[in-house]
Amino acid sequence: MSSEIPVKQVDPSPGPSKNNKKGEAVELYASRKKIYVKEVKGFFQRIRNVSLTLLMGMYFLFVWLTLDGQPLIHFDLPAREFHLYGATFYPKDFILLSGMLIICAYGLFFITTLFGRVWCGYTCPQTVWTFIFMWVEERIEGSRNKRMKLDKSPSSSEKLFKKSAKHAAWLLIALATGLTFVGYFYPIRELIVDLFTFQANGWAYFWVSFFTIATYLNAGWMREQVCLYMCPYARFQSVMFDPNTRVVSYDPNRGEPRGGRKKGVAPSEVGLGDCIDCGQCVQVCPTGIDIRDGLQYECIGCALCIDACDEIMEKMDYPKGLIRYTTENELEGKTSKLLRPRTFGYGIMLALMISAIIVTIATRVPAQLDVLRDRGALFSFNGQGRIENSYTLKIANMTEVPQTFTLSVAGLEDIQILTETEVTVASGENRSLPTVVDVPPESINESNNEIVFQATSGTDTSLSLETESRFVGPTR
Ligand code: SF4
Numbered sequence: 143m144s145s146e147i148p149v150k151q152v153d154p155s156p157g158p159s160k161n162n163k164k165g166e167a168v169e170l171y172a173s174r175k176k177i178y179v180k181e182v183k184g185f186f187q188r189i190r191n192v193s194l195t196l197l198m199g200m201y202f203l204f205v206w207l208t209l210d211g212q213p214l215i216h217f218d219l220p221a222r223e224f225h226l227y228g229a230t231f232y233p234k235d236f237i238l239l240s241g242m243l244i245i246c247a248y249g250l251f252f253i254t255t256l257f258g259r260v261w262c263g264y265t266c267p268q269t270v271w272t273f274i275f276m277w278v279e280e281r282i283e284g285s286r287n288k289r290m291k292l293d294k295s296p297s298s299s300e301k302l303f304k305k306s307a308k309h310a311a312w313l314l315i316a317l318a319t320g321l322t323f324v325g326y327f328y329p330i331r332e333l334i335v336d337l338f339t340f341q342a343n344g345w346a347y348f349w350v351s352f353f354t355i356a357t358y359l360n361a362g363w364m365r366e367q368v369c370l371y372m373c374p375y376a377r378f379q380s381v382m383f384d385p386n387t388r389v390v391s392y393d394p395n396r397g398e399p400r401g402g403r404k405k406g407v408a409p410s411e412v413g414l415g416d417c418i419d420c421g422q423c424v425q426v427c428p429t430g431i432d433i434r435d436g437l438q439y440e441c442i443g444c445a446l447c448i449d450a451c452d453e454i455m456e457k458m459d460y461p462k463g464l465i466r467y468t469t470e471n472e473l474e475g476k477t478s479k480l481l482r483p484r485t486f487g488y489g490i491m492l493a494l495m496i497s498a499i500i501v502t503i504a505t506r507v508p509a510q511l512d513v514l515r516d517r518g519a520l521f522s523f524n525g526q527g528r529i530e531n532s533y534t535l536k537i538a539n540m541t542e543v544p545q546t547f548t549l550s551v552a553g554l555e556d557i558q559i560l561t562e563t564e565v566t567v568a569s570g571e572n573r574s575l576p577t578v579v580d581v582p583p584e585s586i587n588e589s590n591n592e593i594v595f596q597a598t599s600g601t602d603t604s605l606s607l608e609t610e611s612r613f614v615g616p617t618r
């Protein structure tokens with residue numbers, strides 16, 4: 143198996159050159175040739191159907207679920223809150239989001255190193271929606287041959303009906319997708335009522351329309367073009383491959399020389415390999431490539447060609463697996479290693495990042511106390527002859543219920559808060575509280591002293607917050 147990605151050399155410059163001896167203008171743009179994908183059943187298609195049903199089910203269902211009156215998953219952008227399974231995250235928790243993204247990236251690298259583009263083939267939204275659209279197309283317009291015939295046929299009422307029905311079904315799925323996506327940002331029940339009674343704001347109409355059109359175009363019209371020309375992962379994933387990466391491959395040692403023969407004829411009888419050159423692997427390929435040409439960047443690892451070829455092998459009474467998940471080493475008769483330095487590297491990084499996120503979430507205190515010293519006046523003497531300093535306390539409540547905090551200050555003898563010492567902060571609120579503190583002059587020996595503000599919740603005693611600050615007095 144060749145791991146080289148074939149690159150066609152083009153020379154756009156006019157005039158003779160090494161690759162263009164006649165000096166003809168070279169067309170850099172190639173118009174898309176429509177791919178008519180043949181439906182196939184088989185082991186890997188069943189696996190994809192399961193993953194597709196699970197993922198679509200989660201996507202369309204979770205937006206409707208609530209927990210204790212709160213949406214299960216909800217990005218509340220105006221309030222700058224993210225509700226996830228009963229927990230609320232705020233911009234302060236951005237580090238967690240960054241950690242999650244890093245975990246996803248390392249997870250993808252780790253899986254790609256081991257099994258190639260399984261993400262693309264089974265779980266990528268582009269693949270999932272394209273397969274749903276192809277399924278609808280097959281139900282309405284019929285099999286691959288019927289679709290090709292329909293496209294070539296002159297206009298007729300039947301053609302108009304089938305095409306209209308297909309596009310209407312695609313648009314409905316796309317609309318449901320767009321509504322659901324926006325429903326993760328705008329409570330779905332309100333969204334649907336507001337949209338259809340024309341009470342939603344303009345952005346809601348814009349984003350629902352945007353995601354509807356994007357889904358319709360990407361899964362209905364552009365399909366493999368998204369993978370080939372728009373997806374950056376298709377371009378850089380090959381650097382994660384090595385001779386031990388398990389990818390969908392054709393076994394040329396077994397298949398070549400290829401050639402047609404009657405059913406039941408053994409390859410040795412006709413001096414050929416196991417490939418009967420039926421072309422089924424090409425007809426089922428959603429990117430329109432021939433896996434027998436070797437590993438190509440267009441291959442999304444969907445394994446439809448494995449299912450198609452296995453069906454042929456079964457009919458011919460040959461062993462299955464002419465196209466299979468295998469490694470370059472195995473095809474060359476060498477042993478493959480599952481664990482190797484790069485899998486260890488990605489695996490260790492992944493384990494470290496997951497552990498760090500778990501520890502961060504487990505030790506996360508869902509409240510925060512920030513103290514800002516009033517920089518306008520360093521200190522002043524009040525009517526009792528005591529020294530005063532002013533602060534702004536900011537208390538953020540990231541729990542799901544209101545919290546009543548009792549405030550105190552320590553660090554100097556006889557230090558006290560003169561302003562409010564009890565404050566109720568609503569769920570999700572970040573409350574600012576002007577606070578004045580004083581001490582008798584004899585309590586301070588330095589001009590700049592360390593003090594500690596404390597805020598303890600009476601609602602949830604585990605919420606006890608402490609933040610250091612400075613108390614400034616006259617120079618001694
Ligand atoms: S499906 Fe199998 S037998 Fe048919 S052309 Fe492809 S590799 Fe050869």
Ligand code: SF4
Pocket residue numbers: 390423426427428429430431432433440441442443444445446447448
């Ligand atoms: S060659 Fe085509 S059918 Fe086979 S795994 Fe790659 S994308 Fe899928």
